[in-house]
Amino acid sequence: MEATAQEVDEVVRAAHAARASLADRTVRAAFLRTAAEQLEAARDGLVETADAETALGPVRLTGELARTCFQLRAFADIVEEGAFLDVVINHPDATATPPIPDLRRLKVPLGVVAVYAASNFPFAFSVAGGDTASALAAGCPVVVKSHPGHPALSELVAKVLRRAAAAHGIPAGVLGLVHGFEAGVELVTHPLVAAAGFTGSVRGGRALFDAAAARPVPIPFHGELGSLNPVLVTRAAAAERAEAIGAGLAGSMTLGVGQFCTKPGLVLVPAGAAGDRLVKSLTDAVSNTDPGVMLDHRMRDNFLKGVTERTALDGVESPVTPGAGGEHTVSAGFLTVSARRLLAGGEHDLLIEECFGPVTVLARYEDRAEAEAVLSRLPGNLTATVHLSAEEAAGEDGGAELLAALTPLAGRILVNGWPTGVAVCHAQHHGGPYPATTSPHTSVGGTAIERWLRPVTYQNAPEALLPPELRDDNPLGLPRRVDGRLER
Template sequence: MGAAPVWSVDPRTGKAREQVAVEATADEVDRAVRAAEAARPALADRTVRAALLRAAADLLDAAGEQVVEAADAETALGPTRLTGELARTTAQLRAFAEVVDDGAFLDIRIDHADADRTPPWPDLRRWKIPLGVVAVYSASNFPLAFSVPGGDTASALAAGCPVVIKAHPDHPATSELCAALLRKAAQQAGLPETVVALVHGFDAGVELVRHPLVAAAGFTGSVRGGRALFDAAAARPVPIPFHGELGSLNPVVITEAAADEGARTLGAGLAGSMTLGSGQFCTKPGLVLAPAGDAGDRLLTSLAAAVSESEPGVMLDHRMRDAFVAGVAERAALDGVEAPVTPGAGGEHTVNAGFLTVPARRLTAEGPHDLLLEECFGPVTVVARYETRDEIDAVLSRLPGNLTATLHAAADDPEAPGLLAALTPLAGRVLVGGWPTGVAVAPAQHHGGPYPATTSASTSVGATAIERWLRPVTYQSAPPALLPPELRDDNPLGLPRMVDGRPEPLAR
């Protein structure tokens, strides 16, 4: 019996487009991982790694029209959105090339021997080295930026780790195209193309996380799938780091003063954020705490008007569509829940955006309304209307971890300091004003948060995402001739370092 075929499916019609691959067998996963492991030494040269990342960005840009067309055919996200996502993807590849060039990520620290200390210090020299082969699990909702050429792949290659990528079944043709471009970039940089491998199939993903030569994994997807892989990673004879982004409610708190000042603007902004990409962003605001009085009424009127104007959307696949329709129906049936704009099925292949309202007091204690505190993937949000500050605090105290938390407060709002303090433990990125959809690829960015938002304290966006694929090593009392150039006193590579507790001046 042959391997199962992998089909590219058009989510706008639900019909198969073409067979693009077959699911990888356990033997094929093993060969891919072993080939990646064999290619590790070739990635040791930082100059070559930087060249690989820049070549990948250039090739993706050159094939941009083809990449966007393939991704749109499989995701229905639209050329405008996907063109922007491609630009973000190539920008982060180039950004990690700059990180590699700079070398600060090596976190080099040298403490010379000091016999006058009590007890005496030996000579100690510390830096970070790559972990090894990294398994990357592609996301459904970002076929480029969080998939084959995305941040996990870019940061792992930047760290010096080969990658074996498990393609997402929603965009296999896009995955094959991007993987081919990455392999071509490797060849251009003088590297074996096996530094990047692609496998398909659910069983292949399980085999991958269990493979003894896989040293770490990065995942973006559902709580259920991510937790299963996380548990598998932890259950190995040698457990490995599993950096999973799983799910997030992304709470928003709007003070009464903020609603009074800008109800119309807030309603329109919320509508734009929750419907963006048919509500399929990991940072979609899924729970909003808004006041119950007149200002809150005006905010909801604005929200209803804006959401009602949104067009029916196509979700990434029909399984997600069915889950969304069932999920919003179950939530809408709860006692006290109302739907000013009803979310759910649109046409045969589309969904309608909408939102639900509920008194916040129903969320302050355990009960059937806890369902409203779980992420519902798609264009819907829940507006919980509070009467008192105590209700806000009670609801926030019951929330799980999140990628983001947002506060809308008026200028000099007396509630702002306390609410900001209450939101900070809940998320990895806390916004004051604005909306959480949109994650800047910047050095100071943090895209992560307490479980179940992520399974670790790391970020998957920004320069520090490289830290996930490194581990520190200290050499003690090593003769200079045995030290790598990065740790020698003369600093022949001109890298930023801490020496005897102070930044070392770099030669000009």
């Protein structure tokens, strides 16, 4: 089933040849909506296949498919509105210093986008997921490198998207699909591929990122690689609602058998009685969590290896020991350690690396300075969370300062909540400093489309030669900035 170099080349060239079919924004929007409709029509068969390959369960998968269809429709709305084109016009001004010629700017699609599907979201971050939807919305054909965890589902979803394309006169090549590790390498180095989107491990993503940068013509590589998603529980918050925080943490860290990219992997909890109450609440909740099946044996093996290495470290305790729950399942658990040991570095640095699966690390700190010192040692993350007391949330006792301390760490900062669950909307940002992502952009929400566009300015171009989006009479009715003023 693995694609050869020749097959990858043929798929990429077919995608490249389909670029013109996406030029009309009306057609693009209709294609995205039809894709959503046809995915919904094929729901039962798709969910059955997905469950057989991933064991994520019909309820979870049905919800994820609904989210995927919502994303497609949301990008159709964005395409129709046209604000993503970022149209800016400056008419000539001889009085300016220096003089301004006639300048007209908009964004254009990059070209063929390579999408690397994720294991843990076989719909929302795979063949018809956010990377694909945003790239098609931008006017870019897509070639998806399927994830080996759900190849049959990938084929089925690709067929649905191609049928949707055909309904609007778009060639099937607009959505290509390849399988296999070597095909993924061939894809990112193909000279007709203009950009890439990846969701996966640090190791795999970094290798592809380096390959993209080492090409004779480097390309943008938008990778989501890994995230610890730290949580800070203040002493006052623990005193106020330790039990609720412990129960909420248990639900977040075990959701989806701990296989969400936003799982809280490190939680800073105060030493003392209030923190002990939180630990007891977490112990009770996690102990009552049923074992679950991970996405594949490789991930299960890596999880078991990871928790074994971490529990063997000096000073690490496991109130609920994570590990094998059966021949194919794993049991959730958590580890505790003093913040002082994390500050010492060395072998304990392993505790501030992501461990994919249902486990988290609680670091018990003595004071706020020690907690903030631990935060300063962390790599970049998708999310960072702080649990505050009511008084701190009202702006007293340094609540704002704690938010400021978290802001350099992540792309989404949460207060009194949990990071699992990523809403699809315009204000969402799903990205963060490296290694969370390799670019400053988001892979979820409306602005994800920006990854697949580049700005072009036309200078002194005759009106008759300009794209319709840049003409003075604005025949398409786009939101634009003209001579410094926003027009709608």
